[in-house]
Amino acid sequence: MKITKEEVKQIATLARLKLPEEKVEIYQKQFSAILDYMEKLKEIDTKEVNPLYSPAELKNVFREDEVKKDLDREEILKNAPKTDGEFFIVPKII
Amino acid sequence: MEFESVIGLEVHAQLKTRSKIFCSCSTSFGQEPNKNTCPVCTGMPGVLPVLNKKVVEYAVKMGLAVNCKINKYSIFARKNYFYPDLPKGYQISQYELPIAEKGYLVIQTQKGEKKIGITRIHMEEDAGKSIHGSGDGLSFVDLNRTGVPLLEIVSEPDLRSPEEAVAYLKALRSILLYLEICDGNMEEGSFRCDANISIRPRGESRFGTRTEIKNMNSFRHVQKALEYEIERQIDLVLDGKEVVQETRLYDPQKNITKSMRSKEEAHDYRYFPDPDLVPLDLEDSWIEEIRASLPELPHVRYKRFLAEYGLSEDEALTLTSEKELADFFEQSIALGVEPKKACNWILSEVLRLLNEKKIGLSQSRFTPELFFKLLGLIEKGVISGKIAKNIFEPVFMEGLDPEKYVKEKGLIQISNTGELEGIVEAILAKFPQEVERFQQGEKKLLGFFVGQVMRATQGKANPQLVNSLLLKKMG
Numbered sequence: 001m002k003i004t005k006e007e008v009k010q011i012a013t014l015a016r017l018k019l020p021e022e023k024v025e026i027y028q029k030q031f032s033a034i035l036d037y038m039e040k041l042k043e044i045d046t047k048e049v050n051p052l053y054s055p056a057e058l059k060n061v062f063r064e065d066e067v068k069k070d071l072d073r074e075e076i077l078k079n080a081p082k083t084d085g086e087f088f089i090v091p092k093i094i
Numbered sequence: 095m096e097f098e099s100v101i102g103l104e105v106h107a108q109l110k111t112r113s114k115i116f117c118s119c120s121t122s123f124g125q126e127p128n129k130n131t132c133p134v135c136t137g138m139p140g141v142l143p144v145l146n147k148k149v150v151e152y153a154v155k156m157g158l159a160v161n162c163k164i165n166k167y168s169i170f171a172r173k174n175y176f177y178p179d180l181p182k183g184y185q186i187s188q189y190e191l192p193i194a195e196k197g198y199l200v201i202q203t204q205k206g207e208k209k210i211g212i213t214r215i216h217m218e219e220d221a222g223k224s225i226h227g228s229g230d231g232l233s234f235v236d237l238n239r240t241g242v243p244l245l246e247i248v249s250e251p252d253l254r255s256p257e258e259a260v261a262y263l264k265a266l267r268s269i270l271l272y273l274e275i276c277d278g279n280m281e282e283g284s285f286r287c288d289a290n291i292s293i294r295p296r297g298e299s300r301f302g303t304r305t306e307i308k309n310m311n312s313f314r315h316v317q318k319a320l321e322y323e324i325e326r327q328i329d330l331v332l333d334g335k336e337v338v339q340e341t342r343l344y345d346p347q348k349n350i351t352k353s354m355r356s357k358e359e360a361h362d363y364r365y366f367p368d369p370d371l372v373p374l375d376l377e378d379s380w381i382e383e384i385r386a387s388l389p390e391l392p393h394v395r396y397k398r399f400l401a402e403y404g405l406s407e408d409e410a411l412t413l414t415s416e417k418e419l420a421d422f423f424e425q426s427i428a429l430g431v432e433p434k435k436a437c438n439w440i441l442s443e444v445l446r447l448l449n450e451k452k453i454g455l456s457q458s459r460f461t462p463e464l465f466f467k468l469l470g471l472i473e474k475g476v477i478s479g480k481i482a483k484n485i486f487e488p489v490f491m492e493g494l495d496p497e498k499y500v501k502e503k504g505l506i507q508i509s510n511t512g513e514l515e516g517i518v519e520a521i522l523a524k525f526p527q528e529v530e531r532f533q534q535g536e537k538k539l540l541g542f543f544v545g546q547v548m549r550a551t552q553g554k555a556n557p558q559l560v561n562s563l564l565l566k567k568m569g
Contacts, residue, residue, distance in 0.1 A: 014362055016176055053169045058372040065111050065148035068118035070132045077128065079138065086127045087225075087234035090178045094226045094233070 002035040003028055096296045097331075099324045100304075101259050101289055102251035105266060106244050107276040108220065108284035109152050114241035115219050116143030116186065121243075123282065127236040135241035137181035142370055145170075149243040150193070150374065152275040153217050154384045156245055157194025159269050159391055160212050164381055168193045170217075170371040173363045178235045179222035187246075189365040192216035193374070199269065200393050201261040202411060210262050211250030220244050245276075251290065251301070256320035260313050263287060264415060268392040272417045280312050287316060292337070293327045302327070303337040307351055309344045319344035323351050395420055403433040412441055418455040419444075425462040431469055439469070443486050451491070459493025468496040476500065477507050480553055509556040511563070514547075517555070518563045521546045532568055540564060 008027045012019040019027070073086075082089040114121055117134035134141045157164050171189035197212040222237040247266065253259045267285055270276040278285045292304035307323055310316045322344075327337050342351040390398075392414050399410040399420075414420045419440060426436045448455065468489060471477045477485075477500055485503070489496050500506055508514055521543060522529055532539040540561070547560045 014174075014364065053367045054369065054372050056372055059375045061144060061372050062147035062150070063118070063144045065113050065146050066118060067113045067120045069120075070118070073126075073128050073131070076131050076133075076136055079136070084234075087236060088128070088178070090233050090235060092226060092231045092233045093178055093224065 002032040007031075095332075097293045097324075097328050098254055098296045099256075099291060099293050099320070100251050100301055101253035101255075101291045101320065103249045103253065103259060103262060104288045104290070105247045105249075105263070106220075106286040107156075107247065107270050107278075109149055109243040109245060109275055110277060111146055111148045111152070111243055113146060115146050115149050115217070115243035116241055119241065123284075125238050127234075128238060130238040131240070135181075136237055137183070143186060143368075145371060145374075146243065149217055150376070151384060152243075152273070153193045153215060153245055154376070154381060155273050155275060155388065156247070156270065157197065157215050158381075158385050159273055159388060160197040160199045160215075160247075160266075162194035162197030162212060162215060164194050164376070165191055166374075166376040166378070166381070167191060168374040168376075170368045171365045172368045173218075173365055175361055175363060177221070178233060179224045179237070179240065181222070181237060181240065185219060185221065186368055186371070187218035187365075188216035190367075199262070199265050201258065201265050202396075202407065203258055203261060208252075208258070210252045210258075213248045213250050215245055215247050218244050218246055256317045256324070259289065259320055260317050263313060263316060265392065268415045272389055272392055274417075283311070286311075289316065289320060289323075291320060291323050291327075293324060293331065302331075303339050305337065305339065305351075306341045307344055308341060308354070311346070315344060315346055318346070318349055319351055322349060326351065389417070392417075392420075403427070403437070405433070405437055409437050409441060412445075413437060416455075422455060422460075422462060422465075426465050429462055429466040431462075431466055435469060436465070439465070443483060444490070447487060447490055458490050460490045461493070464489055464493065464496060471496055471500060475507060475509055475556060478553065478555075478557055480548075480557075481507065484553065506554065507556050508551055508554050509559060511559065514551075514555055514559055514563055517547055517550055518543075518560065518567060521550065522564075522567055529568055543568075 005024050005028055008024050008031060009019065011031075012027075077083045077085065077088070080088040108121075109115075111121060113119060114130075114135055117132050119130045119132050119135055122130065134143060154164055168188065168191050170186055172184040173187045173189070174184045176183055192214045194215040195213065197215070198209045199212065200207050200209055220239050220242040222235055222240040225234040225236070227234060249262065253262055267276075267278045270285070271278050276284060280286070287310055289307045289310070290304045291307060292302035294300065294302045305323065305327070307319050310319050323342070330337055338353075338356060340356040341354045343354045344351050396410050396414040399405055399414055400407065403410075405413070412419075413423050422444075423433075423436055423440055427433055444455070444460070447458070451458075468482055468486070472479055472482050481500075482496075485496065485499060488494050489499065525543075525546070528539055528542060532543075543564050544557065544560055547555050547564075548557075
């Protein structure tokens with residue numbers, strides 16, 4: 001196993017996922033399989049190959065610095081879990 | 095045992111673009127909550143960020159101004175963490191291949207000039223703001239600031255005292271203001287600073303365990319927080335205890351730092367290249383165009399002011415710290431104002447009003463032309479220096495012509511000997527005892543008589559003339 005149960009739990013915590021105990025082992029196996037595959041890829045000599053940071057062959061995609069208004073606040077706040085018409089309201093986080 | 099401190103600073107500077115870094119929302123400050131938001135900056139599914147070209151231009155500008163190597167090939171990364179004011183669950187930042195690296199700037203210290211290394215400069219988006227309700231168990235999130243462009247500027251651990259740290263911050267802020275890419279307002283948070291700090295016995299070359307200090311909203315806070323933290327770390331070591339690697343918050347009310355989170359609780363950001371944004375591959379010609387647009391920078395101007403105008407180091411440093419002030423100074427001199435005089439007035443009267451009104455020079459109505467006229471009135475003896483100071487505020491704030499103003503208010507100096515003689519005689523007649531004391535050698539009473547004449551003339555009497563008349567009459 002490339003990865004411990006504790007590491008699986010830590011990854012779940014970082015992703016804010018609640019992982020039932022019985023799933024931990026499943027993910028442990030799956031994660032390890034992914035890492036094994038990565039190991040296999042490592043066998044290829046990539047010394048002369050630059051890292052690929054984007055699959056798109058585009059570069060330098062810019063917009064000009066211009067202000068545009070797409071939606072009113074009312075529309076935006078429709079997606080809020082809770083709102084008073086001004087703020088997104090969430091459970092207290094401090 | 096003697097200790098030295100080792101400090102590195104991380105500055106976040108908000109860029110003065112009109113629109114946000116990855117969407118077309120306005121960056122205007124002080125809007126109603128969530129007015130400056132759209133599906134991109136609120137992290138709605140399916141949206142794509144598109145980079146604001148101005149942000150790249152400003153980042154390159156700053157990189158060049160602090161002698162960095164510009165990475166023509168540069169990419170964006172996702173920094174992952176959960177917080178309600180970060181709607182996507184990640185901040186778009188740069189990690190590998192930041193836009194600029196390996197620069198430096200020069201600060202003035204008591205021991206002379208010192209080069210402070212700049213590790214890297216990268217572009218990123220700001221987060222929103224949360225207001226925490228009291229007792230209702232709720233937090234209120236405003237995403238207007240989400241996506242406002244920031245430059246993160248990281249220094250090498252080259253600073254050795256709180257004074258050097260503050261000098262570095264002032265120099266950095268000054269450069270940002272000269273480039274006109276950031277408004278530098280620490281209280282409003284458009285110029286923010288975190289510090290990494292450790293101590294070690296003097297002569298030791300290894301670093302001690304460091305702490306990170308946050309929440310310092312003014313130069314004074316930075317100075318105080320670092321002083322406190324150095325003391326705290328030295329006390330720990332002298333007591334045989336260990337400094338713990340942790341993040342600490344500065345509390346300006348109590349003037350202490352307190353633990354916020356330790357290394358074990360430290361974030362694990364899992365950076366990876368952002369697949370939504372394509373790489374940058376800047377043209378040399380664009381970089382050279384930006385280089386050519388750089389203004390004369392504060393340090394160069396400082397040296398020129400020293401050499402050209404015979405100012406002291408402090409005077410030259412203050413004048414050149416803000417471009418507006420330095421420009422005003424030089425425009426006044428071009429009109430014929432004497433450098434030393436211009437400097438004295440700007441550093442005393444002008445700065446006093448700017449501080450009092452909490453404004454910048456461009457928000458006043460004062461011009462070099464008005465300044466030239468005002469000083470001309472003193473020189474020609476039309477008004478005294480004291481009257482000039484009295485009328486300075488209306489001239490400065492409302493842009494009133496000092497020549498007209500002085501005439502209208504009847505403030506023209508009395509330099510007519512005959513007229514003053516009568517007033518002086520009346521005063522002497524009113525205070526016979528004081529005259530006697532003066533004649534018996536109590537020479538400091540001269541000031542009293544000058545004051546009385548000034549009061550009688552509402553400050554309009556020519557002081558030199560009053561002095562000589564008094565001495566003549568009583569002598």
